[in-house]
Amino acid sequence: MTWQQQNLPAGHPAVRSGKVGLLVVNLGTPDEATAPAVKRYLAEFLSDRRVIEIPAIAWQPILRGIILNVRPKKSAAAYAKVWTDQGSPLAAITEAQAVDLQMRLGDDVIVSHAMRYGRPSLRERIAMLQEAGCDRIAIAPLYPQYCAATTATVFDEVARILAEMRWQPALRFVPPYHDDPAYIDALATDLGAQLDSLAFEPEVLLLSFHGMPQRTLDLGDPYHCHCMKTARLLGERIARPGMRIETTFQSRFGKAKWLEPATDATLEAEAHKGTRRLAVAAPGFAADCVETLEELAIAGREQFTEAGGQDYAVLSCLNTSAPGMAMLETIMRRELSGWI
Numbered sequence: 484m485t486w487q488q489q490n491l492p493a494g495h496p497a498v499r500s501g502k503v504g505l506l507v508v509n510l511g512t513p514d515e516a517t518a519p520a521v522k523r524y525l526a527e528f529l530s531d532r533r534v535i536e537i538p539a540i541a542w543q544p545i546l547r548g549i550i551l552n553v554r555p556k557k558s559a560a561a562y563a564k565v566w567t568d569q570g571s572p573l574a575a576i577t578e579a580q581a582v583d584l585q586m587r588l589g590d591d592v593i594v595s596h597a598m599r600y601g602r603p604s605l606r607e608r609i610a611m612l613q614e615a616g617c618d619r620i621a622i623a624p625l626y627p628q629y630c631a632a633t634t635a636t637v638f639d640e641v642a643r644i645l646a647e648m649r650w651q652p653a654l655r656f657v658p659p660y661h662d663d664p665a666y667i668d669a670l671a672t673d674l675g676a677q678l679d680s681l682a683f684e685p686e687v688l689l690l691s692f693h694g695m696p697q698r699t700l701d702l703g704d705p706y707h708c709h710c711m712k713t714a715r716l717l718g719e720r721i722a723r724p725g726m727r728i729e730t731t732f733q734s735r736f737g738k739a740k741w742l743e744p745a746t747d748a749t750l751e752a753e754a755h756k757g758t759r760r761l762a763v764a765a766p767g768f769a770a771d772c773v774e775t776l777e778e779l780a781i782a783g784r785e786q787f788t789e790a791g792g793q794d795y796a797v798l799s800c801l802n803t804s805a806p807g808m809a810m811l812e813t814i815m816r817r818e819l820s821g822w823i
């Protein structure tokens with residue numbers, strides 16, 4: 484029996500309680516690598532006021548009139564280059580991380596995964612956990628660096644979902660882990676091993692984080708500081724003679740000024756100034772996705788080699804690697820303490 488049904492008086496509604504749930508959350512991704520599917524996904528994602536901080540009355544005509552008519556085709560082509568038999572890499576890896584965590588944490592907790600945009604939705608998975616008897620739920624946004632556009636919007640959506648409930652579960656939110664020794668250790672171990680196995684010795688290692696509008700830093704979002712701290716701590720651990728480490732920001736969107744230096748411009752500038760062997764890591768992404776597998780690994784290679792670079796490698800994200808999963812287990816056990 485998954486919940487308490489005994490000793491209830493006749494006619495009493497079923498009582499589902501006593502279990503603990505853990506919901507790992509990532510951004511979301513299209514259901515298919517087609518323009519209509521990407522359009523549905525981008526319409527939801529780019530309508531979020533945490534992501535595009537422009538009043539809806541000004542932004543929605545631009546989104547519906549221009550962006551959703553132009554970008555889905557281009558983005559679908561990028562997704563098609565990295566699509567797998569299990570679907571979008573981000574979806575497949577996030578699900579595999581939840582399955583692995585379930586094995587590590589055992590029966591004391593029910594682990595599931597959800598996406599902020601698209602499927603499986605937070606609404607669907609919170610309902611599923613409650614149905615399974617969870618009256619305590621920990622929400623774990625898999626973003627090491629806090630950002631209003633990623634972390635805060637998960638909190639907002641969960642709050643909206645709970646606002647409709649009569650019996651709300653107790654909630655915990657797993658904090659950002661940008662400087663957590665377990666995270667830095669996992670990255671240092673995993674990236675160190677990947678660097679050792681390269682066929683060349685990079686002169687430069689780029690630590691490429693997802694970009695954000697510069698304005699969000701000026702307004703007090705800690706994202707830039709979190710990225711810089713991760714880069715500093717990680718850099719201290721993976722430094723090796725002859726390898727310079729640089730921090731850059733990728734995936735610029737729109738016309739506003741974004742955090743700099745930009746990854747794409749840096750790839751070209753490095754090649755122009757004579758760097759021949761370069762590797763890129765993306766420590767801010769918990770899972771490989773279109774931004775790492777296409778933008779860095781495919782487009783980035785073209786940018787670097789066409790500008791004169793020779794050897795180029797993109798290192799994998801932590802994904803379901805042993806160091807990555809051990810790190811997630813450590814953080815989740817700590818954040819669930821007292822509950823399991």
Ligand SMILES: C=CC1=C(C)c2cc3[nH]c(cc4nc(cc5[nH]c(cc1n2)c(C)c5CCC(=O)O)C(CCC(=O)O)=C4C)c(C)c3C=C
Nearest residue numbers: 510511512513534558573630632633693736767772773774
């Ligand atoms: C890791 C943190 C991320 C931050 C910060 C972030 C901010 C941010 N992103 C966009 C626009 C797009 N991002 C897209 C994809 C995407 N972004 C992240 C993560 C962060 N985004 C991930 C993990 C992914 C990959 C999703 C996947 O399906 O693989 C896209 C879609 C792809 C494309 O069309 O290029 C857009 C658009 C903005 C505007 C923003 C902050 C303001």
Ligand SMILES: [Fe+2]
Nearest residue numbers: 510693734774
């Ligand atoms: Fe993004």
Ligand SMILES: [Fe+2]
Nearest residue numbers: 707708709711
């Ligand atoms: Fe800062």
